[in-house]
Amino acid sequence: MESNKITIHDIAKQLGINSSTVSRALNNSSRVTEKTKQKVMAKALELGYLKNDLASNLRRNKTNTIGVIVPRISRHFFSSAIAGIEETAYSAGYNVIICQSLEQLEREQANVNTLLANRVDGLLVSVSMETENYEHFNGLRQRNIPLVFFDRHCNIPNTSKVLIDDFQAAFDATQHLILKGCETIVHFSGPQNLELYKSRKAGYKAALQKHGILFDPNLVFESRLMELDGVLNAHKIIALSQHVDGIFSANDVAAISAMQQLKKEGMRVPEDIAVVGFSNETISAVIEPSLTTINQSGFEIGKGATELLIFQIEHKETEIINETIIIKSHLIERDSSQKAH
């Protein structure tokens, strides 16, 4: 038995009506009798009809699908952003196709092409670490396809972005440490071609300056985003001539592994660490109850970016939008009862 490929024509034939009517009925058009609708629905159910979205999308020239490109789906920030994206898209009647660039420019370009070939209605992008030229996004403008960057953005004119207040978060974190009495604060940073690491570093510097602490470039460790960087960083701290009494980390894993390492070496460093970008509530609350974190909600960012994108999709004709939305972060100082032990 061949796989049952029921089309609107089959339904039409069996009911002795025209396929246009069936189409209208299934799309709940107001120009069809309620009675006809009922008949069509019943028959469709009976035959196990399933709409072919490919055909429909081709004909309508609209897919109700949003393309998403993230560096890596397994990073918690991105997977929670995707949760926010799906939630928002879903309830607005959109599907989502997710692609990973794996931090490679080449893959990112391929992703853009695939998504365009699949005729997505809009694109949500967080660029890869390697992305320094933006030519692959030019086609979108020409094709009139809305694009919204989130978190990791590009400096493309007339493009909307949804970002985190990285500068402010870094400033808050650093100031928090200073107010706790820290004087020599190490900063774990990331790749400096990413805007967000630049902003965080700037916030760190600003806080130091405000409180009259001299900025020392030797105290900034610019790592790549690898798993073991934290451990290496910890070694660097120990090797420093200065006595370090605070860490502001712009990289969650780095901070935690550094802390573990320092403990191993017999140092005590409990609450003099502040972490920014640490969005995994579960883990952060559970693992290191004494850690101060600046929480940045991937979910909120995903949500905001999607709302903005869908608005653009649905008002495409009207105007070009160029909006930058900044999502606030929250400093969370955890209860440190564990210290008693």
Next chain:
Amino acid sequence: MESNKITIHDIAKQLGINSSTVSRALNNSSRVTEKTKQKVMAKALELGYLKNDLASNLRRNKTNTIGVIVPRISRHFFSSAIAGIEETAYSAGYNVIICQSLEQLEREQANVNTLLANRVDGLLVSVSMETENYEHFNGLRQRNIPLVFFDRHCNIPNTSKVLIDDFQAAFDATQHLILKGCETIVHFSGPQNLELYKSRKAGYKAALQKHGILFDPNLVFESRLMELDGVLNAHKIIALSQHVDGIFSANDVAAISAMQQLKKEGMRVPEDIAVVGFSNETISAVIEPSLTTINQSGFEIGKGATELLIFQIEHKETEIINETIIIKSHLIERDSSQKAH
């Protein structure tokens, strides 16, 4: 300026040839002159042509797309499984559409429908916690669309699955604790309608039995998979009349938060905890160096499931495959030098 919608017809017209030839050239058919191909390619590039996959897929009746349904993309096991899926699919020329059921049966059904409507070539599914009837998967069989379950499977006859050796992993973990001298071992389990929690419990029981320890149902805590369950479990342990000297946890977060809680209460429980299902290497290595884990690689499982699915897609006519692949786990006893502190 309208968005440039260049089709093969435009290319054909400009070159004074037929659109079929253009189609063949772009698809690198062997039945086209190299010279023609070059001309077509050049023109396509010049005009900024982009193939419309919707049309192509509709015509070919094949999308080269795999649908994936997972309970929640932000759980690390699943996001790493997806990484494995994408990797494998990508290099075999397939795209991937990911859906979340959010542990709800209703959403899972909706996901299946969306994916079918988008005419995916095959489906990879890890069922939701709520899924107890499997009717929504029946349509696949009828439509002759391959389906492979991974990790969380259903007992549907003639369906392939890629699973973890949960029984064995649980057995190993429990035995590990026993050999370390534990006598009263609590087991953190999960929803018993999921096969994998049943298997893990069975493995736990088997290990106890082998070593002559009586199974005590009061020592099994069947939680839902919520974040705070670990903390609640820890309270339960403390409230127990028995002295607990080991924990076998089938739920990563539960174990870690329980441990934190116990520490707070002033108990020492370091390496007498074994966790299964804890696949986040980074976190597990970093957070609790003394934790013994049974590592189960989501990536491997995703990879295995995808290979199996693609094989089925591409040999659809030949035979129905009903294979069960079990991926092995590895017990990792971490260095516990931290204890010295």
Next chain:
DNA sequence: CTGTTAGCGCCTTCAG
């Protein structure tokens, strides 16, 4: 090797 023709399944004019 290339052209002609037809149609995938649906939706959208335009008539009636």
Next chain:
DNA sequence: CTGAAGGCGCTAACAG
């Protein structure tokens, strides 16, 4: 309110 006709963009027969 319903029917008839055409086409979205591409590819697969079948000719030549």
